[in-house]
Amino acid sequence: xxxxxxxxxxxxxxxxxxxxxxxxxxxxxxxxxxxxxxxxxxxxxxxxxxxxxxxxxxxxxxxxxxxxxxxxxxxxxxxxxxxxxxxxxxxxxxxxxxxxxxxxxxxxxxxxxxxxxxxxxxxxxxxxxxxxxxxxxxxxxxxxxxxxxxxxxxxxxxxxxxxxxxxxxxxxxxxxxxxxxxxxxxxxxxxxxxxxxxxxxxxxxxxxxx
Numbered sequence: 001x002x003x004x005x006x007x008x009x010x011x012x013x014x015x016x017x018x019x020x021x022x023x024x025x026x027x028x029x030x031x032x033x034x035x036x037x038x039x040x041x042x043x044x045x046x047x048x049x050x051x052x053x054x055x056x057x058x059x060x061x062x063x064x065x066x067x068x069x070x071x072x073x074x075x076x077x078x079x080x081x082x083x084x085x086x087x088x089x090x091x092x093x094x095x096x097x098x099x100x101x102x103x104x105x106x107x108x109x110x111x112x113x114x115x116x117x118x119x120x121x122x123x124x125x126x127x128x129x130x131x132x133x134x135x136x137x138x139x140x141x142x143x144x145x146x147x148x149x150x151x152x153x154x155x156x157x158x159x160x161x162x163x164x165x166x167x168x169x170x171x172x173x174x175x176x177x178x179x180x181x182x183x184x185x186x187x188x189x190x191x192x193x194x195x196x197x198x199x200x201x202x203x204x205x206x207x208x209x210x
Contacts, residue, residue: 013089057138
C-alpha cells in the first residue's frame, strides 16, 4: 500500500473533482476555531450573561513543499494549480469550494489566503523549489449543518425553513411557546418587517438562555 498523499479537490466549478496532490506531505497542520459570545446586559448583575448566537467556521492552516530540481521543470506548474483555487471561477463567479483529504482528515472549505515562496532557481531563472502556505475557512451549507447537528431545544440555536403562511409570531410560538418572542428571531436575522418573510427563507432561531 502506497503512502497516502494529501489531496485538495475542487468540489464545484470548471475543475470540479480534479484533485491536486501534494508532492510531499506536510510536516504538520493546524485547525483552529473561534466561538463568539455576546454579552447580554442584565440589571443588578456584576457581569453580563453571555449569549451564543452562531459559531465561526474552523480554519485549516498547512504548508506544502514542492521541489522539481531533479526534473528541471518549472515548479509553478504545481503551485499555479493551488493558486487557481483562490481565483474566481468563470462558471461560479466565485472561487470554488474545496475538500482537503489526508488519511482521516476531511476538511471542506474555501481558500482564504495563499502565499507562495520560491527559494531555488535554475540558471535561467526558472523556479524549481517552493513553499506554499494556505489558510482555508470551513464552508458548509446551512442544510448540511442542520442535518449533521439537529437541534431541538429552545436552549440551542437552530435553523428553521419558513413555510407558506408562517409568520415570525407563529414561528416564535412553535419554537418558544410564546409568539411575543418574535422580535428575538427578527433581530437575529436582520428582519425589519416581520410580516414580509418569504416561504423557503432559512431563519436562525437563537437560543433562550435560562
